[in-house]
Amino acid sequence: MKLKYKGKTKDVYELEDGNYLLQFKDDVTGVDGVFDPGANTVGLTIEGAGRAGLRLTKFFFEILKEKGIPTHYINADIEQATMTVKPAEVFGKGLEVICRYRAVGSFLRRYGLYAKEGQPLDAFVEVTLKDDDRQDPPINEDALDMLGILSKEEYHVLKELTKQIGAVVKEELAKKGIDLYDIKFEFGRTGKDKQIVLIDEISGGNMRAYKDGNYIEPLELEKMFLA
Template sequence: MKLIYQGKTKDIYQTDDLLTLKFKDDVTGTDGQFDPGANQVGLSIEGMGQLNLAMSTYFFEKLNQAGVATHFVSSNIPEQTMVVKPMKVFGLGLEVITRFKATGSFIRRYGAYIEDGQPLDFYMEMTLKDDARQDPLVTPDALVALNIMTVEQYNRLVLLNRAITKMIKEDLEAKGLDLYDIKLEFGYAEDNPSQIVLIDEISGGNMRVYRGAELLQPLELAGYYTRD
């Protein structure tokens, strides 16, 4: 395998016509505290890579079975690797945040108008992956003006993101858990730009989930998907 990218929580290797993602034990955060919205590694938790991969595998297999387009091919949990189909990313990378309750950076921005934990109805926002510029928020008009995506791609992405987050939210609710927000990434097939595809991972490292009033740390959340 040829290393082609070193990320904060995963490394990417080229393997013939496919890619292999190697999950790390690192999670994003600040000052040693977990924060899915942070753009830097905040801490390392032993075993986190395997647990995040197990949780991602569970959701990707469930989505694939439901006919949702993803990049997932297979995974090897002991080796902390996931084989995926290569996809083009939007611009240099685009993150889609769906918020069901106000918290985190949403409160830091809009705290004059809303209380922490107040319900939101599938509120969606997008950020450009750009560490140097602190992952700036981007509007639909800007995405089109910057030639990052077309209006048609944006509309397809919105519908796909809503369907996926609904499935994840309902799965967590069945375990007595409350999804506050989740960050997902999407790409598209190079030979078919209209085919929007879920990429990256679906793990405890990119969502905030509560059990009652308690924010679950990624290690504990991922444990819900490795106990069966």
């Protein structure tokens, strides 16, 4: 295996067959020791977070596979905290796509003049650039096209996939009485036809979820959901 990239929450290795191996770590994003899925720094290390994130990720990726929704997922090894995936090319230097169902986090910080905390949102899709130095700035469809990051046609595919996948996750969580407030996805292009697919993970570290109005920590979410 050849190490290709050391990330905040996982490392990426290239396999001999051309596929990639993601090694999930126990580091999670946050600030001053407090978890925050929207943060661009590692805030703390939670023992077992890597495997917990992978368990949820495997669960959701296999549901998406059954539904015919395109992802880079091949298989996962929970004990080793690894996931084998198809190679995918990211947009520019990386985008994060957030689907918001409630006004919390950075949405509330930016739009608090108009939004109330916890206010329902209709699957609002927001794209940000992965750029730690500039605090992951939001970017819109026109700018993405003008800067050559992705075309307007690709943007619409990205937006529809985000809503579709977000709805699947929200529905599954609701079966356990869990309310999804927002979730963060990453996408890439794969294969000769440059198909847009979901990449990275779907875990507690990428979402804000609540039960009976109380926030659920990522590890607790995994326990509660897969119990």
